[in-house]
Amino acid sequence: MFRRKRILIWLVVAGMIAFCFGIYELLLLRFETGDIYPRYSTFRADPLGTKAFYQALRELPDLSVSRNYVPLKKLRARPGVSLLFIGVTNTEAFAHDRPTTQDQTKSSENNTDEDTIVGFIARGGRLIVAQSPSPDKTNSSHTNMTSSLNELGEKFGFRLGGSFSGVNSDSNYRSAVRDDPLMKTEKKISWHTNFFFDELADEWRKIYSQNGKPVIIERNYKNGSIVVCTDSFFLSNEAMRFERNPQLLAWLLGDSHEIVFDESHLGVALRPGIATLARKYRLGGLLAVLMLLAGLFIWRSAISFLPRDTERICQLSGQEVEGRDSASGLLNLLRKSVHPQKILPVCLQEWIRSSVSDSAAYRKVQKEVQAVMESPEAKSRKHKDKVTAYRRICQIISERKW
Numbered sequence: 001m002f003r004r005k006r007i008l009i010w011l012v013v014a015g016m017i018a019f020c021f022g023i024y025e026l027l028l029l030r031f032e033t034g035d036i037y038p039r040y041s042t043f044r045a046d047p048l049g050t051k052a053f054y055q056a057l058r059e060l061p062d063l064s065v066s067r068n069y070v071p072l073k074k075l076r077a078r079p080g081v082s083l084l085f086i087g088v089t090n091t092e093a094f095a096h097d098r099p100t101t102q103d104q105t106k107s108s109e110n111n112t113d114e115d116t117i118v119g120f121i122a123r124g125g126r127l128i129v130a131q132s133p134s135p136d137k138t139n140s141s142h143t144n145m146t147s148s149l150n151e152l153g154e155k156f157g158f159r160l161g162g163s164f165s166g167v168n169s170d171s172n173y174r175s176a177v178r179d180d181p182l183m184k185t186e187k188k189i190s191w192h193t194n195f196f197f198d199e200l201a202d203e204w205r206k207i208y209s210q211n212g213k214p215v216i217i218e219r220n221y222k223n224g225s226i227v228v229c230t231d232s233f234f235l236s237n238e239a240m241r242f243e244r245n246p247q248l249l250a251w252l253l254g255d256s257h258e259i260v261f262d263e264s265h266l267g268v269a270l271r272p273g274i275a276t277l278a279r280k281y282r283l284g285g286l287l288a289v290l291m292l293l294a295g296l297f298i299w300r301s302a303i304s305f306l307p308r309d310t311e312r313i314c315q316l317s318g319q320e321v322e323g324r325d326s327a328s329g330l331l332n333l334l335r336k337s338v339h340p341q342k343i344l345p346v347c348l349q350e351w352i353r354s355s356v357s358d359s360a361a362y363r364k365v366q367k368e369v370q371a372v373m374e375s376p377e378a379k380s381r382k383h384k385d386k387v388t389a390y391r392r393i394c395q396i397i398s399e400r401k402w
Helices: 002-033 051-058 101-110 116-122 142-156 237-242 246-253 274-280 284-302 310-317 326-337 340-354 360-373 383-399
Strands: 064-068 081-088 126-131 159-161 174-178 188-191 196-198 205-210 213-221 224-229 258-262
Touching: 051 064, 051 237, 116 126, 116 142, 116 213, 116 224, 126 142, 126 246, 142 159, 142 224, 188 205, 274 284, 340 360, 340 383, 360 383
Parallel strands: 064 258, 081 126, 081 258, 126 224
Antiparallel strands: 159 196, 174 188, 174 205, 196 213, 205 213, 213 224
16 A cells, blocks of 8 residues: 555656656747747847847857846946847837936936937947837837837937838838948848838938838937937848848947847846846755755655554554564564574574473483484475474473473
């Protein structure tokens, strides 16, 4: 019964281990492909992600590449940094960078930049903003989709025009042509949106146009610069596989020695918690030890390593316990202490030692018993033969009187 129970416990443990391993492999597969992340995230390895561009830049020497999960107000602005907002779709893409009332008061007192976007560029950063070529399913209206870039345009002098209509199939994809013939970039690239820029301020420079309407523009602002694109496809994994534009990408990043891909506008934000603190302070080993101790405690509580005290259990439950006499105790003692093949010699030795008689009759009985001990029955390994020899010895001793 106990053996079957132990086997059942090990089967349950093995099943739990197999289940946990399957869940781990499933989650690992999802995280490797990255389809749980938003479109144009650097964590996605499918055609809709930008992981290929991110990983390729990381392979370049003397170039620091990282991801940003926090609002720009927490990101240190400094010269030589390019910040990429890829796949901008929703109206709240730059909402976390709007100055609060407290920030505005502090800005007016210190006479600094009015918000973090402008402040990042003014301090020497290069801001690169690329709109998604397809609408966000959670916010698909045209007004909402364009207000994010129009909000940026109010600060720097441009307006976004066009719509998402007419770009639902490959046959409707158009080409964007380079405006400046002296630029060392591709003359023509495929373009996957109908959006364009209008009402540009004089500081803007047209880089690429589609049907005479600018789709990539650039301007300098104080110590930095800003680039705005109406499409993000040329940065995607699919474009890196089939339509690479290395010269355009090199121009896009400029002379920056540090590249930062923003993930917070896609919803991949850093929310500090216990797990974040554990990773930050490298407490993974401590947590593993605590889990191991908890598992050992549960194991110790569930399984006893001591034999069951049957009599004690019966007494506590009110059941009767069968008693044992002295003969049963002697029998158990002999079974544990004397080998079955040596039982007759040990009995003979104890009989001789306990006897006090020294008569001729006693010596004669002793010789007869010794003769039985030399017989084949006494030396046999069969249990039945030894019983026969023992009975003959008992008969000899009981018939003689001395």
